[in-house]
Amino acid sequence: MSDSPDVINYTKKELPSNFVKFGYAAFVAGLVLVILSLFVDNVRSAFSGVMLLMFVASIGVGSLFWIVAEYLSGAVWSTPFRRVAEFLGAVLFVLPVIALPAYFNMHDIFHWTHQEVVKSDHYLSAKAPYLNVPFFTIRSIVFIGIWVLFYYLITKNSRLQDSTKDQNLTRKNIKLSAVFVPLFALSITFFAIDWLMSLEPHWFSTIFGVYYFAGTVLAAMAAITYIVVTLSEKGYFFEGVKADHYYSFGALLFGFVNFWAYIAFSQFLLIWYANLPEETIWYLQRWEGYWMYFSIALIFIHFIIPYFGLLAQPSKMSPKRLKFMSLWILFAHFFDIMWMTMPTYQEFGYIPGWIELGYALFAIGLILVVFNWKASKENLVPVGDPKLKRGINFRL
């Protein structure tokens, strides 16, 4: 409305000190536990490493997806907060580092890496042209490479715009985004198939890539929402940022909670209906012993609680509710990844222990440390973006 500024006055501020401190504390505590776990239970640690990789990849590539989605859809409301997604996306650079430990423990994690098993198994030998260590390595390098490349190209233009105010950079980023989207769809599908679905190499599910994508974009949106609302309450964004912006975050969270449930249920329903042994095996594993309680809990944690938590209009605008629900959704996504990973490690149920806690802490710490590092170097707001003013003045 008329009371918003015509000229954008942005002065760079340091992030709140407890925000930074918490990030470092979680990082250090997590790192200690992670290193300790390597000596105590190497196999369990390796499986937790897969969870760490998938969670951090979710946040990183999901944030990149939201940046790209903003450029492609021409959205203006999210422009003031695009840098939050850009900072979160920087975790893509550390993906290779956290993928390495898992890579060196492949024999413990992936059944299909055992040559003698593959030879005596009809299914595995039929899948061998795809599921073999050299090709797996190439694929992982290519996928992470694509993400890092496009992240680098898009954010470079975005940073450059801060000083040059060149509108053509936006146009360039739109073109880059259009190229990225099909690559993103393929890469995230095969990344999920490689690192999560191949934990159970006999299993078939054609919808699995979409399932991981649904969780990914939801988790990334939750991370962005949490940071935006926290910083906005402390005055890091502009006066004009109000309920209308919050409502957009809340509506996207709510929408993708439903999207996740829709995809998860579709996967289950088709497998349940067809009742083919090579498909049902995955769900049967998750219905044996304690895992049954995990499966039931997943429905509540990932769908029913966030659904009712975000259903009413006022709850999509309330900063308190949004912060709680976005943390909850991040937890739900970690739980989801655990539900996908851990039944391979331990059948008939399992109790999360300090190793998983350590990895979770490490994931949070890692993301926050990378975020702080980016935030200390760059502006928190894309001051040169031509859509910024319209974004601040956005009303539903």
Add this chain to the structure above:
Amino acid sequence: MSDKILYSLTGLFDTPDEIIAAAEKVQSEGYTKYDVNTPYPVHGMDSAMKLPMSRLPYVAMVVGITGMFLALFFMWWTNSVDYPLVIGGKPYFAFPAYVPIMFEVTVLSASIATVVTMIAIVFKFPNNSHPLMDTEYMKNVSVDKYGISIAADDPKFDFDKVKSLLESLGAKNITPIYYKEEDLNFKPKTFEPKFVIAMIVLFAAVSAVTYITLNKLMYLPPFDWMMEQSKVIAQERSDVFEDGRGMRTPVEGTVARGFLPYKFKNNPEAAGKYLVNPLAATEENLSLGEKKFDIYCSPCHGYLAEGDSRLKGQFPSPPSLHSKKVRNWSDGRIYHVITEGQNAMPSYAYQLSRKERWAVVLYIRALQRSLNAKESDLQ
């Protein structure tokens, strides 16, 4: 103008921002009876007008949840209680398969209930007599203008003050809206010529389209392709075989599975000699025999098998089954008569299964014994 009553003073604005500012101003001035009309829902209007939360979502929720459980109940009742059928090897109560339908019915019932409640109850449909209807103001706000209308029965209403307020807000086309007393009680007539003609045209059009679709269109290609199938149709000549029959008769001497042909054709003596009743005289078998006897035998032989036919005079009277001859027959001999018939009595092999025939034999024995009881029966 004398009989016209002032309803409200209206003003038009060009942008949604202006109308929100205007609504906020009018609200803060203390007016209570005003309304805003816009071509589409303007976000932020409820807070500008300080409207309370709409109660419509509760209708949606209650009806939606009711619809969901109705769908669940319906599927449970039909699929697992009233007519249980195994479908795809799933349990009778196959909950995952019901979820999509429950979802659809929830959405359908909730949305229909919301729209109907909104139009019928909140908007008081049809509400033909609202003074704002059919005015230039309403025409504008239905297209591209944003209007505010401050009602004259507002306690703070003062024509000049409201006019200057609207002017100060930058409103255009500030117009008073009048209505007549009789307009308020206007009821549209049902048998107005226009309406009647429209109804007749509608009726004719729907009838014509229905007639053409069902009687003409369905018989044009490609819609008639399904009718021309080379399949066997009951009671019709089939072109597949030379004799024109659709079904083949079994090869001579074919024996059905688990069903040997009757060995004693035209040989009652052998039947009486070799056949033995396989059924025990249990209550179950006897009551089956009674039921079948009453249906098939009693019309001629009588309920008590005394030959007292209900059809006396129309058919030759059958013999009593209490004669010494029949009493002395073996079970197999009676069975043979039921199977092949005797004299005027036809075969009952098609009406009665083998088991039922033996059950009837048991019942006849019981009837015979009732008239010619043995000494030992009385003890």
